[in-house]
Amino acid sequence: MPNLNDILILLPELYLVAAACLLLLLDAFMKAEQRPLLHWLSIAVLLVAIYLVVGGQPSQPVTAFGGMFVRDGVSEVLKVFALLCTALVFVYAKPYLTDRKLFVGEYYTLSIFAVIGIMLLVSAGNLLTVYLGLEQLTLSSYALVALNRDSRLSSEAAIKYFVLGALASGMLLYGMSMVYGATGTLDLARLHLAAGHTGMPHLLVFGLIFMIVGIAFKLGAAPFHMWIPDVYQGSPTAVTIFIGSAPKLAAFGMAYRLLESGLGDLSQHWQLMLACLAVLSLAIGNIVAIVQTNLKRLLAYSTISHMGYLLLGLVNAGPEGYAAALFYAISYALMGTAAFGIILALARAGFECEEIDDLKGLNQRSPWAAFLMMLVMFSLAGVPPLFGFFAKLLVLQAAIHAGFLWLAIVGAVFAIIGLYYYLRVVKVMYFDKPVEGTEIRLQGDASVRLVLSLNVLALLVLGFAWGPLFGWCQRVFVG
Amino acid sequence: MFNHLLSLLIWLPIVGAIPVLLAGSSRPNAARWISLLVAIATFAVSLYLLPQYNSADAAKQMVEDHLWIAGLNVHYALAVDGISIALILLTTFVGILVIVGAWEVIQVNPHQYMAAMLVLEGLMIGVFCATDALLFYVFFEAMLIPMFILIGVWGGPRRVYATLKFFIYTFFGSIFMLVGLIYLYLKAGSFDLAQLAALPLSMKEQTWLFFAFLIAFAVKVPMVPVHTWLPDAHVEAPTGGSVVLAAVMLKIGGYGFLRFSLPIVPDASEAYAWVVIGLSLIAVVYIGYIALVQEDMKKLVAYSSVAHMGFVTLGIFIAFMLVRGADNLDAAKLGMQGAMVQMISHGFVSGAMFSCIGVLYDRLHTRQIKDYGGVINVMPWFGFFYVLFAMANSGLPGTSGFVGEFQVILASFQANAWIAFFAAFTLIIGAAYTLYMVKRVLWGDITNPHVAEMKDINGRELFVLGAFAAAVLVLGVWPHPLVQLMDTSVTQLVTQLGNHKI
Numbered sequence: 001m002p003n004l005n006d007i008l009i010l011l012p013e014l015y016l017v018a019a020a021c022l023l024l025l026l027d028a029f030m031k032a033e034q035r036p037l038l039h040w041l042s043i044a045v046l047l048v049a050i051y052l053v054v055g056g057q058p059s060q061p062v063t064a065f066g067g068m069f070v071r072d073g074v075s076e077v078l079k080v081f082a083l084l085c086t087a088l089v090f091v092y093a094k095p096y097l098t099d100r101k102l103f104v105g106e107y108y109t110l111s112i113f114a115v116i117g118i119m120l121l122v123s124a125g126n127l128l129t130v131y132l133g134l135e136q137l138t139l140s141s142y143a144l145v146a147l148n149r150d151s152r153l154s155s156e157a158a159i160k161y162f163v164l165g166a167l168a169s170g171m172l173l174y175g176m177s178m179v180y181g182a183t184g185t186l187d188l189a190r191l192h193l194a195a196g197h198t199g200m201p202h203l204l205v206f207g208l209i210f211m212i213v214g215i216a217f218k219l220g221a222a223p224f225h226m227w228i229p230d231v232y233q234g235s236p237t238a239v240t241i242f243i244g245s246a247p248k249l250a251a252f253g254m255a256y257r258l259l260e261s262g263l264g265d266l267s268q269h270w271q272l273m274l275a276c277l278a279v280l281s282l283a284i285g286n287i288v289a290i291v292q293t294n295l296k297r298l299l300a301y302s303t304i305s306h307m308g309y310l311l312l313g314l315v316n317a318g319p320e321g322y323a324a325a326l327f328y329a330i331s332y333a334l335m336g337t338a339a340f341g342i343i344l345a346l347a348r349a350g351f352e353c354e355e356i357d358d359l360k361g362l363n364q365r366s367p368w369a370a371f372l373m374m375l376v377m378f379s380l381a382g383v384p385p386l387f388g389f390f391a392k393l394l395v396l397q398a399a400i401h402a403g404f405l406w407l408a409i410v411g412a413v414f415a416i417i418g419l420y421y422y423l424r425v426v427k428v429m430y431f432d433k434p435v436e437g438t439e440i441r442l443q444g445d446a447s448v449r450l451v452l453s454l455n456v457l458a459l460l461v462l463g464f465a466w467g468p469l470f471g472w473c474q475r476v477f478v479g
Numbered sequence: 480m481f482n483h484l485l486s487l488l489i490w491l492p493i494v495g496a497i498p499v500l501l502a503g504s505s506r507p508n509a510a511r512w513i514s515l516l517v518a519i520a521t522f523a524v525s526l527y528l529l530p531q532y533n534s535a536d537a538a539k540q541m542v543e544d545h546l547w548i549a550g551l552n553v554h555y556a557l558a559v560d561g562i563s564i565a566l567i568l569l570t571t572f573v574g575i576l577v578i579v580g581a582w583e584v585i586q587v588n589p590h591q592y593m594a595a596m597l598v599l600e601g602l603m604i605g606v607f608c609a610t611d612a613l614l615f616y617v618f619f620e621a622m623l624i625p626m627f628i629l630i631g632v633w634g635g636p637r638r639v640y641a642t643l644k645f646f647i648y649t650f651f652g653s654i655f656m657l658v659g660l661i662y663l664y665l666k667a668g669s670f671d672l673a674q675l676a677a678l679p680l681s682m683k684e685q686t687w688l689f690f691a692f693l694i695a696f697a698v699k700v701p702m703v704p705v706h707t708w709l710p711d712a713h714v715e716a717p718t719g720g721s722v723v724l725a726a727v728m729l730k731i732g733g734y735g736f737l738r739f740s741l742p743i744v745p746d747a748s749e750a751y752a753w754v755v756i757g758l759s760l761i762a763v764v765y766i767g768y769i770a771l772v773q774e775d776m777k778k779l780v781a782y783s784s785v786a787h788m789g790f791v792t793l794g795i796f797i798a799f800m801l802v803r804g805a806d807n808l809d810a811a812k813l814g815m816q817g818a819m820v821q822m823i824s825h826g827f828v829s830g831a832m833f834s835c836i837g838v839l840y841d842r843l844h845t846r847q848i849k850d851y852g853g854v855i856n857v858m859p860w861f862g863f864f865y866v867l868f869a870m871a872n873s874g875l876p877g878t879s880g881f882v883g884e885f886q887v888i889l890a891s892f893q894a895n896a897w898i899a900f901f902a903a904f905t906l907i908i909g910a911a912y913t914l915y916m917v918k919r920v921l922w923g924d925i926t927n928p929h930v931a932e933m934k935d936i937n938g939r940e941l942f943v944l945g946a947f948a949a950a951v952l953v954l955g956v957w958p959h960p961l962v963q964l965m966d967t968s969v970t971q972l973v974t975q976l977g978n979h980k981i
Contacts, residue, residue, distance in 0.1 A: 323550075363632075367591075378624060383650075384617040393613075397551075397661045405662070412654040419650050423627070423643055431631040431639050467548040474550050 009064040009071050012052040012079070013119050019045040020112040027105025035103060039094050042108040046087040046115070053079045063125055067187050070125040070261075073476030077326060078122040078253045082246040085333045086115050089245060091451045092341040093238035095444040099349040102148055102236060110147075111242055114140035118246055122253030127176045127186040130257060134172070134218070137250060138165050141243060145235045157234025164227045168217035175210025178203050179263075188262040196265045205269050211258055212273050218251040219307045222280040232300035237347060237354065240296055241340035244303060245333045251307075252329040255314060256322060267317040274311045275407050281308030282414040289421045296354050298421060299339055302380060305418055306332050309395050312411055316398035319477035324394035327473045331379075331391035331462075338455045339376045342369060345452055348443050356425060361434025366441040370429045372456040381422035382415055385463040394470070484528065485541055485557040485608045488567065492521050492574070493601035496594035503590055510590035511582060514597055518575045521600065525571040528564050534964055537971040539610060547614070552669050557608040561968035562737065562819060565961060566607045566730055569826045572950070573726045574600040577719035580834055580943045584718065584841055585633060592633055595625040596719060603727050607734065612660050612670040615738070616653070619731065623649055626720065626728070633717040641708075641715035648708040652698030656739075659691035663743070676742035680980050685747035692740045693755070699732030700792060703761045706785045713781035714846070718837030721777065725784050726830035730822045733791040737972060741795070746980055752799040755792055760901045762789030767908030771915065776839070776846045779916055780832045783872060786905060787825045787880075793902060794818025794887040800894040802976040810893040812973045817886025819965050824871075824879035824954055831868040831947035835861070838940050839920075842933045848916060853925035858935045862921050864944040869917045871951045873910035879954035 007014065023045070027038055053076060061072030090108065097103040114137050121133030142165065146158035180186055182204035183194040198204050217224040232240050259270055285305025292298040310332070313325030346353040346362075346369060353359070363370040379388035392415065399408040434440070442449055462469065495517030502510035532540055539558035547555040559567065577596055585592045602625070605618035623646050630642035664670050667678045680688070698705045709729075713721050740748050763786050770782035794814045801811035838861060839854070840846055855862035871878035874885075884905065892899040925931050936944065954961060 363588075363591075383624060384620045389617075389620070393657070393661070394551075396658065397665065400658070400661050401665050405658075408658055408661070409655075412658050415654055416647065416651045419647060420643070423646060426627070427631060427639055427643065430628060431642075467550065470548060470550045 006064040008056070009062055010069060011056055012049050013116055015052055016045070016049050016112060016116050016119070020109050020116070023105065023112070024109045027109070035105070038105055038108060039090065042112065043087050043090050045112065046083050046090070050080055050083045053083070067189060068126045068129050069123050071123055074253070074256060074326070075123040077472060077476055078249045079119050081330050081333055082115060082118045082249045085245040085337050086111060086242065088337050088341065088451065088455060089242045091448060092241060092344045095448060096238045096344045096347055100148070100236065102238070107144070107147060107238070110140045110144050114144070114242070115246060118250040121250050122257070124257050125188050127180070127188065130254060131173065131176065134254065135169065137247060138169070141247070144239045144242065145231055147239055148236045153234040154236065157231045161227050161231045164217070168214050168224065171210050172214025175207045175214065178207030178210065182207060188257060191262045192264055195263055205266065208263055208266055208270060209273070212270060215251070215255045215258060216277050218254055219310070220304055221277045221307045221311060222284040222304055225281065225284065225304045228304055229297050229300040233294055233296045237296065237340060237344050237352065241337060241344060244299065244336040244340055248333050248336070249329050252310065252325060259314070260322065271315050271317050274315045275404060278308045278311035278315065278407065279410055281305060281311065282411060286414045286418040289418070293356055294354055295343060295356050298356065302418070303336065305414065309392060309411060312399040312407060313395040315404055315407065316402040318402065320401060321398040322477045323470070323473040324398040327470055328391045328395050330469070331387050334455065335376060335379050335388055335459060338452070338459065339380065341452050341455060342373050342376065345369070345442050345444050345448060346440055353440065356428055358440065359425065359429050360432045362429040362440060364434055365439070369442050372453065373429060374426050375456050375459055377422040377425050379459045381419045387459040387462040387466060390463065390466045482541065483543060484524065484531065485543055485559065488521065488524050489601050489605045489608060491524065491601070492517055492597040496597040499590055499594045499597065504588055507589045510593055514578050514593035515575070517597055518578050518600070522571040522575055525567050528559065528567065532559070532561070532564055534561060534967055537967045553613050554611045554671060555614060556611040556671065558610045559608055561965040563607045565819070565823055565965055566734060567604055569823055570600060570603050570607070570727045573722060573826065573830055576830070576834070576943050576946055577722050579939060580722065580837065581719045582939055584837070587633065592629065595629050596723070599625040599723060603731070606731050610672050612663070612672055612675060616657060616660060620653060622728070626724070629720040630712060630716045634715040634720070637711070638715040641711040644708045645712040648698055648705065652695040652705070655691045656695035659688045663688070672738060680744065682746060682981055685744040685980065689740060689744045689747035689751055692735070692744065696732040696735040696740070699735065700729055700788045701732065701785060702758045702789070702792060703766065703785070706766070709785060710778050710781040714775060714777045718833060718840065721833040722830045725833055726826040729784060729788055730826060733788065733795065733818065733822050736792065736795050741972065742975055745976060745978055748796070749799045749803050752796040755796040756898065759789040759793035759796070760898065762786055763793070763905045764901055764908070767905060767912065770912040771908065774848055776836045776848055776916065776920070777833070779912060780829065780836065783909065783912060784825070784829050786909065787821065790821045790884055790887050790902070790905070791818045794821065794890065797887070797891050797894050797898065798973060798976060801890065802973060805894065807893055808973060810890045811976065812969055813886050814890030815969050815973055816962060816965065817883045817890060819969060820886060820958060820961060821883025823961060824883050827947055827950045827954065828868060828871045828880050831944065831951065832872060834943050834947065835865050835868060838936060843929055848919045850927055851920040851930060852923045852927065854930060854933065855921040856925055857931060857933045860941065861936050864948055865921060866917060867948055868951065869913045871955065873913045874906055877955050879951045881955060882958045
């Protein structure tokens with residue numbers, strides 16, 4: 001029987017479930033012209049959830065439901081930023097959805113359900129909770145990708161995502177079953193204790209490999225990245241922006257729970273596996289991105305390379321490395337939201353703004369939009385003084401400290417290659433002449449533009465004041 | 480005492496760029512005047528550094544130190560010595576002239592151009608002030624962004640190729656330095672340059688770090704064989720971009736050697752000094768010959784920049800041979816001082832040369848030497864300045880170009896006569912390519928009818944060229960104040976060269 005204490009620990013999640021159900025009901029009885037109300041309500045729901053997460057945060061890590069659910073500092077950071085990114089996504093998505101007649105309640109409720117999945121996943125204290133959270137997140141995502149059901153591209157992307165995702169879930173479950181077989185427990189904390197002296201070390205490592213496949217799929221790390229470009233390109237941009245932001249935090253959380261909380265003692269095994277994934281992701285992401293002409297596909301490959309950098313932090317397998325990787329995940333989520341946010345703001349009915357050439361001469365049409373996009377691109381490329389640089393700095397440092405100097409050098413070399421395609425976007429916006437007869441400028445009302453500007457300028461401001469955020473990331477892994 | 484002078488100097492132009500941008504394309508004149516005011520104010524503040532600076536004290540001065548990132552022990556730490564002040568003054572001086580120089584020339588989005596220039600100026604000052612390696616790196620890299628935009632938006636026909644090449648080359652160089660700096664940080668627990676200089680390092684570590692630094696700064700200087708971005712960037716950049724690039728940005732490479740390679744990896748620097756000296760001599764001789772055959776004026780001056788910067792690296796690393804090989808501190812100091820004077824002088828001379836070419840380009844819209852000829856007949860005032868700067872570029876005594884080169888050659892002589900022999904080649908080749916260009920551009924009969932219609936320089940151009948001319952002459956005739964300003968800092972650097980880390 002759950003007691004009141006368990007309920008209180010789980011309050012933010014329970015609240016979100018209730019709120020999402022209410023929104024669903026409300027939507028069913030709502031007239032179409034009242035729907036903007038739903039939009040603002042959804043954002044309010046997320047903001048209140050942030051308050052509940054932060055406000056109810058216990059000073060010491062606590063567990064609920066017999067260790068199934070953990071509420072600690074790591075989960076707090078991840079939840080806050082996942083909720084924040086989703087709220088930003090909602091703000092940016094509205095004009096796009098309205099223009100395409102996709103402005104439906106399902107978008108909001110499915111997204112919130114996905115966020116609930118993220119919150120469960122990052123708070124998981126048991127292999128079953130990991131799986132539960134993951135499925136909750138991915139099932140909602142499949143449906144979101146297929147939101148525009150008249151679009152063939154969209155449906156194709158959803159099917160691809162579903163099939164590959166199911167395969168990855170299967171792998172993960174298979175791995176979990178082996179780990180269970182080797183240690184006799186599903187509880188992550190007990191697993192941590194048992195992993196050191198199991199009678200079947202080979203089975204355990206075998207299970208670990210399968211679990212890493214599942215994590216790599218979720219992160220979108222090569223060679224399990226196939227779904228990313230197609231899903232990014234095929235989904236409506238309003239969904240791509242969601243998939244490209246908050247779930248990356250979830251993927252980090254999942255990797256942390258499984259690898260550190262569960263199998264931390266096996267780090268000498270998984271460090272090298274992650275290093276291989278990192279090198280492949282950096283190579284495939286950065287090199288294939290060069291030849292892309294579609295902006296969304298370009299950002300998809302850029303995601304793959306960024307996950308490679310995130311893995312550099314995880315390879316460290318110590319508090320310092322986790323802090324760096326967490327910092328990286330947050331910075332990527334903010335940058336990804338900003339990048340897709342600008343694409344959303346430039347798109348309008350009948351114009352997706354998803355080819356790189358669509359941005360031609362943006363500086364002459366809309367200097368502010370071009371400036372914002374330039375900041376995002378330089379941040380993604382890791383050029384100081386923008387936020388992205390410091391995230392890269394931290395993961396490189398973590399890798400070097402763990403003795404993976406060669407890996408850091410590989411990361412540095414691929415940063416140079418990656419620079420090229422980000423610069424190409426800047427080049428198109430600033431150096432090319434606009435195509436005659438086209439018009440491209442920021443859409444949406446003042447609130448969208450304001451939030452978007454703040455989001456991007458935060459990348460600049462955080463480039464100077466990243467200390468507090470980094471301090472937070474460090475603190476949650478100490479003790 | 481007000482002790483945020485250096486911060487003010489860095490942030491004044493950067494913050495000043497905001498109102499310039501806000502003035503927008505609708506009020507170009509407001510943008511121009513605001514940026515000029517900001518540039519003048521910055522110059523005034525930089526002049527104020529001089530009375531504040533105690534040139535007898537070898538320690539870093541006007542220290543500002545705030546903890547920036549507690550988790551990493553990164554400091555926002557600024558301080559200057561004589562060398563930094565000289566370079567800062569060069570930067571702020573050139574900062575005014577490029578803005579005046581661009582006044583009517585830049586017609587497309589002048590506010591963005593001016594803002595980029597101001598941001599660039601602030602960041603360059605930051606590089607010269609930073610005493611924390613990470614802060615240095617941030618300024619060092621951030622600088623690329625405005626320059627990328629300057630070349631790419633206002634440049635010539637092949638500007639996109641040139642600016643991408645410029646950005647990627649420089650980024651390529653510096654990312655390895657970043658890995659090196661992180662490695663050092665993990666050993667020392669701090670990015671503070673003084674602490675890094677005191678850190679004991681094995682020869683193997685020093686060697687790796689030396690090459691990491693070398694590649695970063697060699698690209699920036701630029702040294703053979705990583706100089707190929709420079710001719711492209713110079714040719715395609717707008718006049719102001721070329722001036723800043725040649726006058727200040729290249730100096731950051733030389734400055735980097737002083738602040739990183741020499742104090743942090745002295746033993747490896749000594750062991751591999753021959754690499755740098757060899758490459759410098761190649762730059763002086765071989766690149767000189769390449770300059771001789773150029774048909775594009777800007778390309779010619781760009782190659783001559785590579786050759787002249789060869790003197791800077793030669794002067795810096797010859798000091799190693801003198802201190803450690805021969806224990807000849809005086810000669811080492813002479814070489815180092817020569818390198819510093821050469822940096823400042825090249826800043827004036829190359830800036831002036833590019834400004835001159837800009838004057839011609841604005842009239843005829845071509846940089847090909849063959850399109851000109853007989854310019855002196857229609858532009859006598861211009862001819863006067865052009866010849867003066869050409870003389871300075873070829874190192875004529877009485878101009879600033881002579882002082883530094885002479886000192887470096889003198890020092891090299893005491894290390895190895897052959898090095899001096901090849902270095903002295905520049906006096907012949909430099910004169911040859913510069914005067915050959917002058918001959919083809921200024922003298923002779925007017926063959927191109929458009930040349931006959933060219934008007935002599937106007938008041939604005941006169942101001943820019945006149946200011947450069949004054950600087951070139953003053954420095955050439957009376958280098959004492961500059962030498963005095965840098966004297967204690969140079970002496971201290973040279974004494975440090977003797978420190979062994981293993």
